[in-house]
Amino acid sequence: MRRPLESASRILHFGLLHSAALLVPERQRAEWLREWRGELWHVRQACAPAESASWKGRFEVIGFCLGAFQDSLCLRRAAHSRRLSFAAMTGTPGQCLMILGAILATSYAFALLLPGVRAERSLWPRRVNPNLVLIQAQGSNYNTRPSVTPAQFRSWEGHWQSYFDGFAFYRVTREPVAFALRANRPPAEAAWNLGRASSNLFLLLGIPQRFSDSVSSASSAAGGDLPEVILSEKTWKRQFGADPHVAGGLIRMGGRMVRIAGVAPDGSLDLPGAVDAWLLGSEPAAASKAPGYVVAHLTAAGQAEMWTACVHIAATEPDGTEDDLLGISLEEWRPSPESLYLFAVFLALLALPAITTVSLGEYSVNPQKISWARRIHRWSFLGAKATLLLPIVYFVSLDLACACTSIGRENQAYIQLISTFGLCLFGLRWVLKDQRQRCPVCMHCVTHPAQVGQASRTFLDWNGTEMMCMGGHTLLHVPSLPTSWFGAQRWLYLDTSWNFLFASTTRPAP
C-alpha cells in the first residue's frame, strides 16, 4: 500500500515541478528545474521520508512544490520586464536622440552609396573660375538659342574692355560620329552635339584641357597632329561605358579623324547647348556666321557692376549701333548644394513662425525654482535635436535630389531646394512641438491626454488638453483657444503629495 502511494506522490511532485517549469523562460528552465529537484529531494527527506511518511509531511512536500509556481511566475515576470526595457525608453530624450542619430546615419549611408551624390561630391575639379558670365542677347534665358554672332564676338575681342578681360566663343553643331568601341569590332555610329570652342575656353573656365588623372593617358603617337576632342562625362559613360583607356582613341567626326584628349568632369561644363564633346581651337567664330555663346571673365570693375545674377550690358556693334545684351553669372546659375541648402534653411527659418509658435510654453508659474542644471539640460536637448536635424535635412535632400541623375542638374537643384525647405520647416516645427510636450524636469514626453471643457462654449473658462508626466513631476495644460487669462500652454509642477500616484513609475529627476 505504502509503495504505490509513494510512487503516486513522486509522480505528483515531479508533475507539479515540470508544470511550473513550463512558465520559466526556456533558457533558465533546465537550471531552475535542477535546483528545485535537488531541493525537493531534501524536502522529502526531511518531511516525508519513504519509510515513515505522514500525511502532514506529504502535504508539506506538495505545498513546497506548489511554491514552485510562484517562483516560476517571478522569473517569467522578470524576463518580461527585461523585454519591456526598450519599451520603457519610449518618450525618453535618449530614445529621441537615438532615432535621430539612426536617421542621420541612414541618410549619410545613402549619400555614400548613391552614384548621383558621389558624382556631386567627387574630387574632380568641377568648379569653374569665379566671375564668369555668359553673354546673350537681351530677353534670352540661360538655355535658349545662341544669340551672339561671330562678328559681335570678334568686335568685342578686338577692342579693349573695361568690364571684361577675357572672352571665349563656342557654337554647337550636330555631327555624325563613328568610333570603335573595341579593336576588331565594327565602328559604332551616333550623332553628337559638338561644341566648337575657342582654344581658351577651358582656360577661361579654369578646367584643365587634359584629364590624365581621370583617364589613363594614351600615347600621343597615335594621331599626334589630329584635332583633339574632349568628351563630356555623360558621353564617356553612355557611349564608351566609362572606359578609362578611352584617351588617345580615334573618332571619325563629320568626315575627319579626331583624337580623344580626355573627359570633362560632369557638372563642370554646365554650359548651354547640351554638348557631347568639345573641339577646341577650331576658331569657330572665323569659320561660320552661325551665332553661338560667349563666356566672358569680369574685371574688378565688372565685378563691382555685377550686383545680381544677371546684368544688362550695352555693347557697341561693328556698325556703330548699340545692342542690349544680358550677362548671366555662371556661378549664380549653378549654386553648390551647400549654398542651396543654406538658402533653403534660411527660408525655412523665416517661414517657421507662420506654421507654429516658436514659444516653448510658460514656465513662469512655477512655484519651485528650476535649477540651472535642469535648464541647461533642457536647452542642450533642444540644441541636440536641432543639431541632428540639420545634417539629416542636408543628406536626405541631397539623396532625394541625386537619386535620379537623368533629370538634369537644374531639376536636381530645384528638388534639393524644395526638399530642404520642406524638411527643415516641418523638422523644426516637430523639434519645437516635441520640446513643448516634454516635462521640463525629466525631459520625458507627457502622456495620457485628457480633454477638459468645451472650447466652443466656454470662451472665458479653462478648456483644452491636460497631459501628465509619468514621472509625476508636472502636469501640462494646453488651451484649446487662447483666453484672456490662458494664452499659451502652462506647466503645473506637482509637489511631493502627488508621489503616491506614481509609486511604481516615478522617475528620478535628472
Next chain:
Amino acid sequence: MARDAKNPETKLSHTAALILHALDAGFVYGFSIMEMTGLPSGTVYPAMRRLERDELIRSHWERQAIADAEQRPPRKYYKLTAGGKATLEASRKRYPLLERLIPSEEARSI
C-alpha cells in the same frame, strides 16, 4: 524595481532582510532558509531571485562529486556579496528584532 547593490541605504522588505540574515547566519540553501524563517517556498525562492538580481547575493552549484558521494542531487548554495553585507548591516538598524529571530552562526556554535 531593481535595487542599487552599491547603495547600502537601499530599503529592503522584511522578507528580504530576513533571508539576508538567514544567509549570513549560515543557512545557505533554499530549504534551510525556509526551515529557519518559516517562510513558504513560494516566498523564499522568488525573494532570493530578486536578491540575486540586485547583486546582494550570489549562487553557485555544489560540486557533482560531493553530491554523488552522498547519493543525492547537487544543491545550489547562496552567499552574501559585499553589497549584500553592507545592505544587511543597514537593515539591522531598520529591523533590530531580526537579530533575535535568527541567531548568528557564532552564537549557535556557543
